Amino acid sequence: AQSVAQPEDQVNVAEGNPLTVKCTYSVSGNPYLFWYVQYPNRGLQFLLKYITGDNLVKGSYGFEAEFNKSQTSFHLKKPSALVSDSALYFCAVRDPNTGRRALTFGSGTRLQVQP
């Protein structure tokens, strides 16, 4: 089975400060990992993915994520938060070894960036 956990319902950060949104995963093999963002009343937007290769992945809007196999984590980071980053963030996983074809999503973390 594949699963992903986002331990924080909400993360608050001041504009200009670094932000981290946490994600841990559970799969039997090597995971495919993704981050998505959802702005109010809008659909999900793809931010970045890790399939293989460099553990540090860079994505849209200045976000990046680090794959850590020993800690089974894939935390989303940004060096300097913007108020416009305030949104709902989802981590997702797929285990290509199981034949499961769709992503499994975490519970989501609401990011609030204060001016």
Place this chain on the structure above:
Amino acid sequence: SAVISQKPSRDICQRGTSLTIQCQVDSQVTMMFWYRQQPGQSLTLIATANQGSEATYESGFVIDKFPISRPNLTFSTLTVSNMSPEDSSIYLCSVRSGSDEQFFGPGTRLTVL
């Protein structure tokens, strides 16, 4: 990236009726999925829409309640049958690209009274 459209974007329906949601993709895709999302909550996979064969449903979802059609590689429909207020949710169509990214439609916001 794939561009996905859904119709209707929202609807308010009466208990006991059915609603069919359409999903159109601007390119041919092999993998197409239907998800449900309670407002502000996570996404739950309903089923994988298979072209030319019956959909594959996740645990807790059945064909009689959520019949799915996939007549070709660019189109699918999801019907929510015999609706109750518990079916009020956002329904999302999703496709997977050759580069393993999954793209999502804008969603259909359903309210059942």
